[in-house]
Amino acid sequence: MTRQLTTQNATITTAAVEVKTLTISGKQVTLAVFRQLKEEPLITEDGTLNGEPWGSVNYHPDKCSADAEHLHIVWQKGAELRRSNVTAVPDFDRVSPGGHQAGTHWYRSTAANRYLTALVYMGLRAGREPLLSPLPRGSNKFDTYMAKLELPAGLSETEEFPVIGTVPQATVDAADLCAAYRFAKAEIDRGLSDYERTTPPEWQAKVIAQRHATADHQRHKYDEAMGVLGVAVERCGGIVDMKCAYTAEIRAEEARRQRHRDAHAALAELPQLFIAV
Template sequence: MAKQLTVHNATINTAAVEVKTLSISGKQVTLAVFRQLRDEQLIADDGTVNGQPWGFVNYHPDKCDGARAHKHYVWQRGDELLRSRVYDVPDFDPQADWRRLPIDFRPDEADRFLDGLVREWINGAVEEAPLTREKYHSRHIGERSLGHMFGFRVMAFASDAAVEAADKKLQADQQRAGLAEKLRKASEPLGRFETAESRESELSRQRESAAKADSELAAALANLDAELDAWGMTYDMLKDELTAAAKAESDRRQRHRDARTELNKLPQLFIAV
């Protein structure tokens, strides 16, 4: 019966030609023994290493030959010996994705910043509309790119309150523009089929529509203000928060790359068939 492989009875022996073998109690480890090692994540999500790696084995115990390029490492955590599949490139790097583009970064900080940006636009502090309109509908699209930061694209999702406020702003702008046009025409001579009463009636209806749109915008903006005020952060603070989150993600991704660079320096450990 195959012995259990542990950090206490496992050793690495180097032959004269620098071939390193993984042994247990002086005997070379077999595939059956290697498969008994629990498969646990060697590189943590934050890019740090969960233990001490020993080397890799050129063997795929889980029939994973068709998977993305990877190696199976033997590593130590305390008194326990484990194995781990490590992909040659992290999931977020271009080579890991069929589009050959870095995977987008979608943090909560980006969502909060986008809501703050919508409020800045409604209040006139930002000229360009943060949200775009759906092609065949009147509602705004809540998702948008905030551009590239530290080599990857940052995506954000506006809250329902922000989308609603943006919609109400556009409706209010349209009603104000309609009212301005009606006021301009009020100074012109009456048309052939127009009377002073009909003109005044149309102007009155437009004033009511504009006032209603302004009231709805004020209510929507109040809801957005309440959401943003609950965070207790100014627009500049939201911007700084997003920048810090993107920088932290950039550092995390670099740790993943650095960890793989160090793992690639480790030797192959030969085991018996």
């Protein structure tokens, strides 16, 4: 009868040529026994280890030989042994054969969304072009504004990974109305066209009055939208707090990713454990 593999009866022995074998009660562990080990992640989401790694086994019990490069690590959890499929590099550093970066490479969070909202709000208040481009009339909002937006390198506060943010509808409305007001104001500044100058004075006056009325209306709607957006920003603690929360989160994510890289590098250096067929 096959005996259960535990930390009490399992040992690692080294032959004269430095071949390390995994044994149970003095006998080399077989594939059948190895397959009985419970599969459990060794590396936590935080980049730390759930237990003590023993070594790797060059065997793919789950028909995963065609998967991305990885190791099967035998590790100790308390008084029990586990096995774990550990990729050669962390998921966020993995690149497909076609050269595409894994989706986990991008960083997304509530703090990033709020920070992006604050940046757009600050840009609108200062009269600068917002990070969101004007919404074309008649277009689908989901396909334009509500798509994920990558923060520019100078604002993402990290060079290690790209940061993606989305904004609430209040931000979309404010940016759209800002663009509409600027367009209406530009129509006034442009003045009458050559054709309009050939029309009667009363008609010219009517055209100018309509343009001012349109600009005033758009400005009123824009001010209202900015008021709503300002309230939303203040509810999140204000611009300063939103930036501090985002910066702290980015620094924590940088440290987390480095722990993952260090853990994968250390596990790659573990000795290979040989088991019997």
